[in-house]
Amino acid sequence: MLTFLGALGVTSRSRGRVAPLCSNDSERFFKESNLSQEERVNLYSILEEADLDGVGQIALRHAWSLSTFLDRRPVAEYNSEAFRTAQEFLKHHRGQDIIIDAGCGTGVSTEIIAEGNPDQLVLGVDRSEVRITRKKEREVQNAQFIRANLVDVWRLALEHRWVVKKQYLLYPNPYPKKTDLKIGGELELRSSWLGYVQEFAHALRTLAQDEEVMKSLGLAGRGIKISEVQTMQLTNNYLSNFERKYACSGMPLYRLLVHFGDRSS
Numbered sequence: 339m340l341t342f343l344g345a346l347g348v349t350s351r352s353r354g355r356v357a358p359l360c361s362n363d364s365e366r367f368f369k370e371s372n373l374s375q376e377e378r379v380n381l382y383s384i385l386e387e388a389d390l391d392g393v394g395q396i397a398l399r400h401a402w403s404l405s406t407f408l409d410r411r412p413v414a415e416y417n418s419e420a421f422r423t424a425q426e427f428l429k430h431h432r433g434q435d436i437i438i439d440a441g442c443g444t445g446v447s448t449e450i451i452a453e454g455n456p457d458q459l460v461l462g463v464d465r466s467e468v469r470i471t472r473k474k475e476r477e478v479q480n481a482q483f484i485r486a487n488l489v490d491v492w493r494l495a496l497e498h499r500w501v502v503k504k505q506y507l508l509y510p511n512p513y514p515k516k517t518d519l520k521i522g523g524e525l526e527l528r529s530s531w532l533g534y535v536q537e538f539a540h541a542l543r544t545l546a547q548d549e550e551v552m553k554s555l556g557l558a559g560r561g562i563k564i565s566e567v568q569t570m571q572l573t574n575n576y577l578s579n580f581e582r583k584y585a586c587s588g589m590p591l592y593r594l595l596v597h598f599g600d601r602s603s
């Protein structure tokens with residue numbers, strides 16, 4: 339069962355990051371460049387601190403206004419159409435668990451996740467036509483890609499009572515948005531921006547502690563577990579292009595794991 343959690347893409351500022359090169363070339367670029375370790379990291383790093391007080395308040399405000407926001411925002415036709423494609427795919431693989439790679443970009447991570455989980459179906463969703471239609475590196479039978487806005491995909495998945503085992507949110511570009519995530523099962527967030535991961539965790543904890551908000555989001559009675567922010571030690575087992583790019587620059591990468599627990603009723 340997918341669960342709706344608004345306000346999680348909430349962050350109090352935009353990212354403002356400049357990516358100087360295509361991630362596929364990043365290993366070569368850093369090998370050939372004469373940049374010092376500090377200069378490499380500075381290419382991508384963001385100096386802002388997490389604003390935990392601010393994000394907690396924003397998360398609560400957005401949670402309360404979520405249904406009004408959705409009422410005013412009909413599902414776009416292109417998203418419905420993309421969702422139908424996903425439904426067809428699921429029909430042919432009935433009974434298998436669903437994993438969503440949310441904001442999958444060119445889909446490298448979707449394919450790696452699908453290869454690592456041959457008994458599960460992995461749906462890569464991205465709104466960028468250019469990225470999602472990029473030629474895929476592997477032929478993976480249990481992966482499907484759709485070009486769609488995640489907000490509508492989450493709404494439709496909820497409406498169609500999809501059971502989502504896990505969602506990956508890999509290196510999202512955060513920006514202030516009224517509704518950003520609808521989460522079920524388990525969530526794995528990875529980012530190079532410590533402040534963002536801290537804010538994300540704090541927003542979730544703030545919501546989880548508020549019983550009324552949890553009820554309004556349909557999450558009451560669940561034992562939500564939010565991990566501490568973890569620093570990842572990656573050598574070359576990169577899950578996505580952005581992960582590769584940031585890891586090759588030498589900057590630390592962070593992860594948050596969330597278990598949304600079982601429904602009590």
Ligand SMILES: C[S@@+](CC[C@H](N)C(=O)[O-])C[C@H]1O[C@@H](n2cnc3c(N)ncnc32)[C@H](O)[C@@H]1O
Pocket residue numbers: 440441442443444447463464465466469486487488489507508509510511578579580581
């Ligand atoms: C920084 S890229 C990361 C891509 C990939 N996950 C990776 O790690 O290489 C963020 C991706 O999220 C997608 N995205 C952002 N907001 C989205 C939304 N509301 N619906 C669908 N895709 C979205 C963008 O198009 C972009 O491809």
